[in-house]
Amino acid sequence: MVEIVGNRSDFVEIRVIITTTDESLLLEADQRYQVQELNRGDSLQLFCRHAFRDTKPAKDYVELSNDVVEYCGGLPLALKVLGSCLYGKNQARWESVIDRLRKFPNSEIQKKLRISFDTLDESTLKNTFLDIACFFIGRKKEYVAKVLEGRYGYNPEDDFGTLIERSLIKVDDSGTIDMHDLLRGMGREIVKEESPENPAQRSRIWSQEDAWIVLKMQMGTEVVKGLTLDVRRSEDKSLSTGSFTKMKNLKLLQIDGAELTGSFERLSKVLTWICWLECPLEFLPSDFSLDYVVVIDMQYSNIRELWKKKKMFNNLKILDLSYSKNLVKTPNLYSSSLEKLLLEGCSSLVEVHQSIGHSKSLVCLNIWGCSQLKELPECMGDIESFTELLADGINNEQFLSSVGHLKCVRKLSLRGHWKGDWNLPYRPSPNSSWISAFRITPTSIIWRVLGKLKLDGYGLSERATNCVDFGGLSALEELDLSRNEFFSLPSGIGILSKLRLLTVQECGNLVSIPELPSNLENLDTFGCKSMQWVRLPIQAKKYLSLFLIGCPDLMEIEGMEGLSNHGWFISYITKNKLSNNYKKSLAE
Secondary structure, eight states, rough: OOHOOOOOGGOOOOOOOOOOOOGGGGTTTOOOOOOOOOOOHHHHHHHHHHHTTSSOOOOOGGGHHHHHHHTTTHHHHHHHHHHHHTTTTTHHHHHHHHHHHHSSSSHHHHHHHHHHHHTTOOOHHHHHHHIIIIITTTSSSHHHHHHHHHHSSSTTTHHHHHHHHHSOEEEEETTTTTTHHHHHHHHHHHHTTTTSGGGGGSSOOOOHHHHHHHTTTTOOOOOOOOOEEEOOSOOEEEEGGGGGOOOEEEHHHEEEEEESSSSSSOTTTTEEEEOTTOOOOOOOTOOOOOTTOOOEOTTTOOOOEEEEEEHHHHHHOOOEEETTTTTBBOOOOESSSOOEEEEOOOOOOOOGGGGGGOOOTOOOOEOOOTTTTOOOGGGGGGGOOOEEOTTTOOOOHHHHHTTTTTOOOOOOOOOOSGGGGGSSSOOOOTTTTGGGGOOOOOOOOHHHOEEEEEEOOOOOOHHHHHTGGGGOTTOEEEEOOTTTOOOOOOOOOGTTOOOOOEOOTTOOTOEEOOOOTTOOOOETTTTTTTTTTOOOTTTTSSSSEEEEEOOOTOOOEETGGTTTTSSEEEEEEEESEEEEHHHHHHOO
C-alpha cells in the first residue's frame, strides 16, 4: 500500500478503504469492520437476483430456493455462484444440484475458498485447520489447544490467531471454536483428496459411515492420524481392538459409545486425545497405553475406578469423568502435568485420592454435584497452581472445613444448587451446624487470598450470616450471594476495598443495602422484591452500574448526588415506589 499511495501522512484528508480476508494486514488501520454473514432475507434476495434475475423466487421454486440459501449460510460468494449455476434450469435439475451439494461441494466455490488455505505458510498451520474442520468444531478453544499442543509439540495459540485473522475459524465470547459450514466442507474435501476412493488411506476419518466400515472391516493403515465415531444411538456398538492394530500413528481417537473387545495393547501407543463418552467399562485395562495422552474425555461413562493400580502420566493435562454416576473415587494418579480434573455430576464420588497432591500443575477441580464427597485431601493446600474450585451442591461441615486448607484458591463456587438440579435448589436449615465451619476470619488463609466467591442459593439466613464476617475477604473482587434468605447483607462487605462486582439476585427477604464498598463497579439486585432502599458509597468509583430491575418496593437510592460528576448507569423498572420527581432527577 505504501508503494502505491505513499505514506499515510501525505493523505490526511483521503479515506482509503481496504477489503481483505487477512486481518493481519490491517494492523495500522484506524478502524476495522468485520463483515458478517448475510441474514436470511438478504441472502434470499441476493440469490434470487442471480437465479431468477429478480428479488424473489418464482412461485414453484420457493422451497428449493430456501434449501440453497440454507446451504450457503449467508456467504455472498456461494449465493452468487449457485444462483448463476441454477439460472434457467427446471425443477428436476434444481433438485439434482441440491442433492449433489449435500454430498459433493461445488468446485467453483471450493476453488475460491481454498485460496485462504493455500496461502497458509506452515504445514502445521494447515494441519491445525484440518484437525479443527474434521474433529473440533463446537469445542472450547482451551480444550482444543491442549490436544493440538500434545499432537504437534508446541502451543498453537498463534496458529489460532492466524486462522482467525484469515477468517478461517471464529471463536465466540464463550471461547467456543466455530467455522462456516462451507469452510468445514472445504477442509474435509482437502483431506478426502488424499485418497478419494479409500478412506483408510486418509489422514483423518470423520465420516461416521467411513469410520464404521474401516473399523468393522479392519481396514486401518498407518496413514490414519485421527478418527471419530459415535455409536451411542446405534444398535451395533461392538468393535474389536484388532481394528486398530495397523493404525500405529493414530493420535486423535473418539469412539463414543463403542464396546471394545480384545487386548487394548493393539491400540496406538501414541494417542494424545481419547474421547470415549458413555464408555461401558468399569475399569480401564492395564494394557491400555496412555503414555502420550494429553486429554482423556470420558464423560457419562460406566467407570467405577479408572484403574486399579498407580499410574504415572507425564503429559496428561485434562481428565474429564463428568457425569460418571458409578465413579467412587478418583484414580491413583501421579501426574506433574495435570491442569484440570473435571468430575461434575459424579454423584457416587466419596473420595479424592491422596495422590492428587502430586499434581503440582493442577489449576481447576470441578466437583459440582458430588454431594457424597466428604472432604478434600489436606495435601491439596500445598498445590500453588490450584486456583479454582467449583463445588456447588456439597453442603456438609466436614467438606467445608477441608476447603479452609486451600491456600491458593482464587475462585471458589459453593452454591447450594448446581446446574444439574437448578430448579430444585438445596435450602439447608438456618440451624444447620455446618454453617459454623464457614466462619470467615482473617486467620483463615483461603479467605485472605480469594478473589471470586459464589454462594448462590446456599440457604444463608439472617441467623447464619451472623456467623460470617466477610471483612476477612480482603482480596475479594467478585461476590455472588443470590437466592439467599437473609434480610440484610452479611457484615464486613462495606470494607472490601477490592470488591468490584456484587450480585444479590432474587434475595426475596433483603430489605436494604446500607453499606457498599467505595470501589464497587456493578451492583445487581434483580428480583429483590422486598428491597426498599440502597445507600451508595460516599466516595463511589468513577464508573458505577446499578441493576435494580424487579424491585417493586424500591423507594430510595441514597447517595446519587455524589455521582453527579461521574459516569454511571442505572437500570430499573417503572413499577416501583420511587417518586416521579425522584425518577425525573435520575433521568436528568
